[in-house]
Amino acid sequence: MTRIPILQMGDCLLVTIQVDLQDRAAVSLQDDLANKIESSGARSVLIDISALEIVDSFIGRMLAGISGVARVLDAATVVVGMQPAVAITLVELGLSLNGVRTALNVERGMRLLRLAAEERVHDPDA
Amino acid sequence: MTPTPDAVELRVETDIVVCRQAVRRLTQTLHFSLVDQTRMITAASELARNTLVYGGGGEMRWAVVQRETRAGLRLDFEDHGAGIPDVALALTDGWTSGGGMGLGLSGSKRLVHDFAIHSVVGEGTCVTITRWA
Numbered sequence: 556m557t558r559i560p561i562l563q564m565g566d567c568l569l570v571t572i573q574v575d576l577q578d579r580a581a582v583s584l585q586d587d588l589a590n591k592i593e594s595s596g597a598r599s600v601l602i603d604i605s606a607l608e609i610v611d612s613f614i615g616r617m618l619a620g621i622s623g624v625a626r627v628l629d630a631a632t633v634v635v636g637m638q639p640a641v642a643i644t645l646v647e648l649g650l651s652l653n654g655v656r657t658a659l660n661v662e663r664g665m666r667l668l669r670l671a672a673e674e675r676v677h678d679p680d681a
Numbered sequence: 682m683t684p685t686p687d688a689v690e691l692r693v694e695t696d697i698v699v700c701r702q703a704v705r706r707l708t709q710t711l712h713f714s715l716v717d718q719t720r721m722i723t724a725a726s727e728l729a730r731n732t733l734v735y736g737g738g739g740e741m742r743w744a745v746v747q748r749e750t751r752a753g754l755r756l757d758f759e760d761h762g763a764g765i766p767d768v769a770l771a772l773t774d775g776w777t778s779g780g781g782m783g784l785g786l787s788g789s790k791r792l793v794h795d796f797a798i799h800s801v802v803g804e805g806t807c808v809t810i811t812r813w814a
Contacts, residue, residue, distance in 0.1 A: 575698050575701060575702070577694060577695060577697070578694050578697065608719065609719055611723050611726040611727055611730075612784040612788060639716075640715045640719040641719060643716050643719070644723045645723075647720065647791050647792055648723060648792060649774055649784045649788045649791065650788070
């Protein structure tokens, strides 16, 4: 099984999914990211899925799971680069990706994460 | 049963990926639009996982079908597992007998033109989907 690499840039973790995702690899990524957030103290996670040709309910559940776990560990997650055909199919399938923040591309995703970080600075209770 | 060349075995998790790749090739050969390719591959992915997880494994068979001037792709997902006692209930959004989200059957039905399910308790399940190009 190919493990998905996690890169660190400052307090942001970057994941680019380049392969047709096997179920077990998706589960491992969820575990690996949780551990990496804890060990690195990262405040944000950016997941680039622009190379993914499909997102089925399993992968969708994994993305929602990562966002949820990261939030509990005090990190914000954004999923970027979803292909239009994937977005259409996902909605028809019935997956709304509730609780998952998305952005059109990496640049907008990074901006979203920066804004989330600034909000945290201004609001100590957040 | 030995699978024919028009079939993909669904025995282990990596077979789901093999199944998706086979369906992608088939839909491309039939000149499906990108969205239609994605719909068919996603539906196949859901049903292949069902066959594996709930049916204890089985196979996917495919056939290129013709209706008047339109070509289509028909896929059968067959297992010899426990069967589904209540098909109508299993087709309800959000209903699951396992740990899933309950979108496998109901969701994949929305992604294709024709959807049929035949299940006998104790004998197994066969789900047939067709999408026209």
